[in-house]
Amino acid sequence: MSATVLDMSISIDGFISGPNVGPDNGLGDGGPRLHEWVLSGEPSGPTGVPPFIASGVNRKVADELMSTGAVVAGRRTFEWAGGWGGDHHDGVPIFIYSRHQPGIDISDWPLVTYTDSVETAMSEAKKAAGEKNVMVHGAAVTQLALAAGVLDELELHVVPVLFGQGRRLFDGLDPEQIELERTRILEGEGGVTHMHYRVQH
């Protein structure tokens, strides 16, 4: 059965980006620290993103994420990342939640669909993914999907740093508790802890 799985790297104090976030500073000041666990070496290739680490626990976790069958993200996540050039990985469909028209030109990207409903984005992505899981990305989408009960699992990569400020992953949730079941803990290289939870709907 396909599951929608939130995938986010966060600081111990729950931030997904540092302060002063903007289109040219998508991860905020110091934000790249949160993603070092998955990247190795120097920027390379046309995207300027360093290649994935070659082995170990962190690689295993990255491979799982890259074997998902569809991607759901928010507009900001998507557009600030340059739309991933229209293909996040392996040509899987991408569903973008947005209340507005696309802010970048997506006309040449057949994999990309904009929708103004998180529920629609998640259900269409599940259909498209078949037996595979759906990768979910972004704070706004997370908050809406949790509220709507359409997020199935969380895979958080907790990085050993306190940011103190920036954008929080869990913010503005309804003060209504959501029970989770912890399904896996993996200790990654460099002190990142991969924590996996299933949402108890």
Added chain:
Amino acid sequence: MATVVADMSVSLDGFIAGPGDRIDEIFAWFSSGDTEVPLPEKTVMPAFSTDEASAAELRNTIESLGAVVTGRRTFDLAGGWSGHHPMGAPAWIVTHNPPDGWEDTKINFVTDGVESAIEQAREAAGDGVVGVAGASIVRQGLNAGVLDAVRLSVAPVLLGDGIRFFNDLENAPVALKPPRVVEGEQVTHLYYEVA
């Protein structure tokens, strides 16, 4: 030399108490298993009864604990633990107005700030651990750079609102070392030394 450790149970979204100071879910792991950990002093609290891995963590905590520092709000919410902090160590409470009636207990009140309270607790703790609790006290300790480690016991719940453990940090980012990870039945204990 004592080790100063911020030690708190938190929800996955980083709250040490939910709306209305609710702590049932966050502290559920204290009573969620069959392994008993007796408390060192007779208090109003019952013994812990948790899973084996968490029980080992609690036993370690109790054995190594030399002193406790916390805030007035925590003290008041706990009714002053009837004069005996449940972990058995003497406690230093940071407050502006020390209450009367605690003279014959191991509760001490400090009116000149968190750093002073931690310093006094350090002296009393010898080579043991000074446990620091309470969101405001931990924040001030982090801002003053006097914490050696942070231990989080992460409960499997999102609370959405309440009192955040980490807020308004001044000297961020604060780098921490790779954690020691202990998997309880559902709770996850993460122990980070400050780098």
